[in-house]
Amino acid sequence: MNKSEAGARSGFPQAGAGAARSAPNVVEDRTQAADMDALFAPDTANPSQRFQENSRPSTGDGHSSHNPTNEDTQHSGPGSMPSVGTRVQHYELIRELGSGGMGTVFLARDTRLGRRVAIKFLHSTNPEVTKRFILEARTTARCSHENIVIIYEVGEFRGNPFMVLEYLQGQPLNKVIAGQRLPPARAVEIMVPVVRALAAAHAQGIVHRDLKPDNIIVTESGTIKVLDFGIAKVLQDPEHPLEHEQELSPQAAAAAAAMPPAVGALNLSEDISNLTRRGAIMGTLPYMSPEQWRGGDKVDHRTDIWAAGIMLFRMIAGKHPLDPLRGPQLSVTAHLGEPMPRLRDMASDVDPALADVIDRSLIKPKDQRIPDAATLLRALEPFLPGRYTRELRMDESPYAGLSSFQEADADRFFGRSREIAALVNRIGVQPLVAVVGPSGAGKSSFVRAGLVPVLKRSGEAWEALVIRPGRNPLSALANIVAPMVGSSTTINEDVAAQQQLVERLRNEPGYVGSVLRTRARRERRKILVFVDQFEELYTLVPDSSERMAFTACLSGIADDATSPIRVVLSIRSDFLDRVPEDERFMSELSQGLFFLNAPGREGLKDALVQPAEMAGYRFETPSMVENMLQHLESTQGALPLLQFAATQLWEHRDASRRLLTSESYESMGGIAGALASHADSILAELPFQARGLARSVFLRLVTPERTRAIVSMDELRELTKDASEIQVLTDHLVQARLLVVQTGGGAMGATVEIVHESLIHSWPTLKRWLDEGQEDSGFLEQLRNASRQWHAKGRDNDLLWRGEVVEEAQRFKRRYHGELPQVQQDFLDAVFAQAAKSTRRKRALVGGGVAFLVILVAISAVALVVIRKAQQEAEKQAVVAKVAEGQARQSEAAAKAAEAEAKQRLAEVQAKELERQKAQEEAEAANAQVAVANDELQTKNTELLDALKKAKIAQWRAKYAKKNAEQNASEALLAKQEAIRAAEQLQNLLRREQERVQRLQNQLGSPVIDDLK
Structure with missing residues (x-):
């Protein structure tokens, strides 16, 4: 963004157009000043083309080559300039803004008050120059006015005087007009603040004497600032008449100007008017008055009137009255007998009344010229934008009421001149701008009735396209694109074509910008796309992908400052935090945020008083206006309330006396009660049954965030079964200026909305309805x-x-008593029917489940009994098994003992068998019965081995029974029985053996038996 750092350069000679500019975002205000001088005075070698103390620097942005931080180390003797980083008192130099023959200007920071300032240092230590520098400070300080640059302080540093000035950012007027022809209203709009500044200076007895476009700055905020009172002449008091100034011919004046100024010591206590030396000429050639050219005439405040007239002439006609500008041509200014060219001869389309005002400012004999700045101001004010440019129809209100101002209302839109100028400057370098402000700040009116008309009056061809996002933002964009792409049917008539174009915008976000740029270049015009009520994108569009597609399209439209397309959107400040969901769009938008607050007291006064004056009316008493302003200054949404209250006053005006009366103001309850009483009175006029419907309508027209909602007429008709009833009600409310119907096309057809958001905040009845329905909204x-x-x-x-x-x-449903649209009612009925069906299904499932559970419980009970019995049986079997296990263990122990005993017996038998065999060998002659006994003994030995084997088997079975006692108790019992039987057999065998042995003893006699034993 181009920024002219203007406050830094008041009163310095100009070095030329080639001054350095190193800061990429800063364009100093003097860079084109030399070109302007060359235009007016091509022969730059002629010293008469510039007069003393009139050369000015092209304030570049050069930087010092070294940057010491200690002030003492930088001191190189008296008159040396400080460098970047030096501290001068409580000021720290940031960078050099410009340098000329007389001095250097630095951007500095005031470390005490935390602000940026411009500090001007004088190069020369010449006493006369120093005195003139001090004079500039004094004269500027005396001219305390909002349109005159502010001087904060004067001091001295290393022998160099310096002045601390207001730091301005903006453009000099010569850049704003840029050689083009301005609409008369715009030219007057620029010059009125300048004339106001002159009126303030003249009241202090100060004449500027070098007024020109280069000395007028249009700041970024829209303020007009007059600079360079450095060569101003302080008018002499009656007690101290001026020295007679020698009258010079133009040639002599030029020669005098070419002479070097006299240098001498000046006493700062002497009359500062003597700083104007005899015969000296000060000023800039194209804007110098005849008395300045003549040199001997007394120069007074009428010199500034001449310069103002020259600038107005040049802006409206597009050229200087004496164009082409050459030295001899300009010298004609000094010939009093030759009048200046008339404006109407060079611009025939100018209002004759305005042309007469400018021509009267350019009368060469100053006694016949407009006498003072105050008179010139009164003569110019009627030609400000919107002032007395059309006649109102009979009974036409000059106020807009609660409706937003439209482009056609530009003539009655007042109070925003400064902001409009600032926004015009902003969109010149910024392709995407957001007008941000609270509800009721008048954002829509500001753009529609302020910005758009000013652009169209600027001399460039502008086309304005206005959309609102609504519920279908891409469709809104499609509506403005469709006529430009050669569609045979409108987008609103061809639903299929609309959907196809919407899908293309969704998939190709750069398409809209391409279409608009093609149209702009083909028709050689610029296009402004105004997205009004941008917050609707977040209150009415729940789909984030839809919102992202819309903002992507806007980014594709406003993609470069060189494009002929500009996008301006208005958004409530409390919705600004919703924008960052699209990071790319937010990064671009953040560079173009334009904050619009409620107008100040003067702006409110203009918006209140000037429309009445335009209609030929006035307020009955000044106190009435002051009372209204006092209430409005502390009221949210002041502008719509002002317009509505003024409209109510207009409707009760005293036509015979052409007054807006205090009685009417008091009867309507003042500002606070005007809107509420009007809405309540309209509601009271409705039939009782219609009031409930009106309540439903208003609640439907407010979003949960308490903003206006755009609702289709068809949706409102669904609030009641009688469609004609809702039509009659909306017509009545529209006529009462509480609702507004938009009958444009689009998928929604006719739409309805509350006329202004201030109604939501300022009507207690609606606020009560909203509070009561807060839970339902x-x-x-x-x-x-x-x-x-x-x-x-x-x-x-x-x-x-x-x-x-x-x-x-x-x-x-239980607590809500209002009417619902049929679709919503059908939806709820379907929801409830489905819920009931689901409930019945759940109940059936629950009943079946219960029956199943009962059966399952019964079966479980039987199973539990069986299981219990089985458990008891198992426990019993476990006890038996444990007993069997104990018995098996006992049997095992007995078997082991029997086995051991059998083994022992077997060993004994075997030993005795050996003895017997031995004895049998010795007694071969023994009885055959002994042989038989021997055979039987062998047989019994075999049986004994079998018994031992069976004992081992019984032992194994006992072990197996121990491990599986719970599962096979019967085997344990069998093992026990087997063991018992084996034991019995063994006992029987032993008994029979004993018997056999006894029989053998008896048969063989005692000797053998003893041997066997």
Whole structure:
């Protein structure tokens, strides 16, 4: 963004157009000044083309080559200039803004007050120059006015005087006009603040004497600032008449100007008017008055009137009255007998009355010229934008009421001149600008009735396209693109074409910008796209992808400052934090934020008083105006309330006396009660049954965030079964200026909305309704979106609510007594029917489940009994098994003992068998019975081995029974029985053996038996 750092350069000679500029974002205000001088005075070698103390520097942005931080180390003797980083008292030099023959200007920071300032250092220590420098400070300080640069302080540093000035950012007027022809209203709009500054200076007895476009700055905030009172002449008091100044011919004046000025010591205590030396000429050639050219005439405040007239002439006609500008041609100014060219001869389309004012400012004999700045101001004010440019129709109100100002209302839109100028400057370098402000600040009116008309009056061809996002923002963009792409049918008539174009915008966000740029270049015009009520993108569009597609399209439209397209959007400040969801769009938008607050007291006064004056009326008493302003200054949404209250006053005006009366103001309850009383009176006029419907309508027209909602007429008709009833009600409310109907095309058809958001905040009845329905507002919005989607998808049951939302809907249905649109009612009925069906299904499932559980419980009980018995039997068997295990253990022990005993017996038998065999060998002659006994003994030995084997088997079975006692108790018993039988057999065998042995003893006699034993 180009910024002219203007406050830094008041009163310095100009070094030329080639001054350095090193800061990329800063363009100093003097860079084109030399070109301007060359235009007016091509022969730069002629010293008469510039007069003393009139050369000015092209204030570049050069930087010092070294940057010491210690002030003492930089001191190189008296008159040396400080460098960047030096501290001068409580000021720290940041960078050099410009340098000329007389001095250097630095940007500095005031470390005490935390602000940036411009510090001007004088190069020369010449006493006369120093005195003139001090004079500039004194004269500037005496001219305390909002349109005159502010001087903060004067001091001295290393022998160099310096002045601390207001630091301005903006452009000099010569850059603003840039050689073009301005509309008369715009030229007057620029010059009126300058004339006001002159009036303030003249009241202090100060004449500027070098007024020209280069000395007038249009700041970024829209303020006009007059600079360079450095060569101003302080008018002499009656007690101290001026020295007679020698009258010179133009040639002599030029020669005198070429002479070097006399240098001498000046006493600062002497009369400062003597600083104007006899015969000296000060000023800039194209803007010098005849008395300045003549040199001997007394120069007074009428010299500034001449310069103002020259600038007005040049802006409106596009050229200087004496164009082409050559030295001899300009010298004609000094010939009093030759009048200046008339404006109407060079610009025939100018209002004759305005042309007469400018021509009267350029009368060469100063006694016949407009006498003072105050008179010139009164003569110019009627030609300000919107002032007395058309006649109102009979009974036409000069106020807009609660409606927003439109472009056609530009003539009655007052109070925003400064802001409009600032926004015009901003969009010149910024392709995307957001007008941000609170509700009721008048953002829409500011752009529609302020910015757009000014652009169209600027001399360039501008076309304005206005859209609102609404519920279908891409469709809104498609509506403005469709006529430009050669469609045979409008986008509103061809739904298929609309949908196709919307899909293209969604997939190709750069398409809109391409179409608009093609149109702009083909028709050689610029296009302003105004997105009004941008917050609707967040209050009415729940789909984030839809919002992102819309902002992507806007980014594609406003993509470069060199493009002929500009995008301006208005957004409430409390919605600004929603924008960062699209990071790219936010990064571009953040560079163009333009904050618009409610107008100040003067702006409110202009908006209140000037429309009445335009209609030929006035307020009955000044106290009435002051009372209204006092209330408006502390009221949210002051502008719409002002317009509405003024409209009410207009409707009760005293036509015979052409007054807006105090009685009417008091009867309507003042500012605070005007809107509420009007809305309540309209509501009271409705039939009782219609009031409930009106309540439903107003609640439907407010979003949960308490902003205006755009609602289709068809949706409002669904609030009642009688469609004609809602039509009659809306017509009545529209006529009462509480609602507004937009009958444009689009998918929604006719739409309805509250006339202004101030009604939401300032009407107690509506606020009470909203508070009472606060719990329902969010649910209603959710219901509207869900029912709309359900209906659009063919009433798909999968889109019906389920779960906790159904319970919330049932609670809402019980407490809500208003009417619902049919689609929403059908949606709720379907939700409740589905919930009831689901409930019945759940109940059936629960009944079957209960029966199943009963059967399952019965079966479980039987099973439990069986299991219990089995458990008892198992426990019993376990006890038996344990007993069997104990018995088996005992049997095992007995078997082991029997086995050991059998082994022992076997060993004994075997030993005795050996003895017997031995004895048998010795007694071969023994009895055959002994042989038989021997055979039997062998047989019994075999049986004994079998018994031992069976004992081992019984032992194994006992072990197996121990391990599986719980599962096979019978085997343990059998093992026990087997063991018992084996033991019995063994005992029987032993007994029989004993018997056999006894028999053998008896048969063989005692000797053998003893041997066997």
